[in-house]
Amino acid sequence: MLQAAVGIADAHGLGALTMRSLAAELNAKPMSLYHYIRSKDELLDALVDGVFAEIELPEVGGDWRAEVRRRSLSARTVLARHPWALTLVEARTSPGPANLRHHDTMLGVLRAGGFSLQMTAHAYAIIDAYVYGFVLQEASLPFDGPDSANAVADSIMEGFAAGDYPHMVEFATQHVQQPGYHFGGQFEFGLDLILDGLAMHSGATRPS
């Protein structure tokens, strides 16, 4: 059931995931689903936790920078694959077991890496803010690939006076619309910048 629900949300968006559509996907009737979940909210909670379970866990005791980097890349990949998950996170209150396991492991990695409690809090907040925020930006981009960017930019610009948004025009024509542009490629740059900054505050490691 969870698989089917994730499939619908991935393919057609969270809005298309209704009890009725899910039931149809499973060749069942809507009310049959309620033998497995108490409410749709509970289903959504389970979906979020399932997404967290997909993220690679770092290893406590390894090189904190490498471990955090690996799990952050994984988190970004997983969340980009299920863009609806972030929308749900905000509304859900009680974290599931995979979510808790994840948090616990990350805290362990940072602590073992020599961060004080205070710095662990800072580091974790920054890293996850960046990962979540980046995925959120990716998800809200009005275009999917490099190709559709042009059309979108054009359609936005039309209807405004030519000089209204000079910097956006420059940015769009000189950068975004250049061959090879890909928003997602910027993720690692920012991640490394943050990890560099954090390394200066860890008790054990210097930035390279």
Place this chain on the structure above:
Amino acid sequence: MLQAAVGIADAHGLGALTMRSLAAELNAKPMSLYHYIRSKDELLDALVDGVFAEIELPEVGGDWRAEVRRRSLSARTVLARHPWALTLVEARTSPGPANLRHHDTMLGVLRAGGFSLQMTAHAYAIIDAYVYGFVLQEASLPFDGPDSANAVADSIMEGFAAGDYPHMVEFATQHVQQPGYHFGGQFEFGLDLILDGLAMHSGATRPS
């Protein structure tokens, strides 16, 4: 009308903002609203743009670091005041005028600060990822103030074996539950860390 809608969403959550509740707030009937908007989607678009309009614009030509810092603090404040806005951003495709103005100005500030187009892209992506992500984390925290943190932590921990999440227990008892803890206070630390990192890549400024 927009004011009333924002008021409902702020006070009772986005879920409480229905055409019917909005009409009631305005002492009108649901269908009357459709003389001013074409659909609820259009209303939500307008709300998002209204939130963006609340954010302080940076000044092009000023010290990029100070300007970006000021607008980022403002963005975080505004978005925290309207936590539902981020949820909407993901679903909306076409940015409104305030949103475009905002982006254009930020790009201008960074360009004037000596960043190359490539670095401007990187910088803007990192900064906004951080701001959005931080607000998202704040919004999804299951507690509002320092006081309720204890109760929440306890209720999460019960039902799990004592040793299941050792690092979270340490973190909760030794850090989160200490007097004076406030998640939001970490925002500036991360922002400055990022700005420091970016300053090393700007053409004109050295990190202090």
Place this chain on the structure above:
DNA sequence: TAAGTAAGGGGTACTAAGTACGATAGCCTT
């Protein structure tokens, strides 16, 4: 002054979606 007109406001009703309630059918245990 009388008639026309457009804009604001609303009544009714259809559709989609979550889900409460209770019935049914197959199967298993004693």
Place this chain on the structure above:
DNA sequence: AAGGCTATCGTACTTAGTACCCCTTACTTA
């Protein structure tokens, strides 16, 4: 065979968005 458990389902109520069409008011124009 009788009782009970489990999965499934049919019916129907509720909330929410909104299509369709009517009414009132105020202003315009002859």
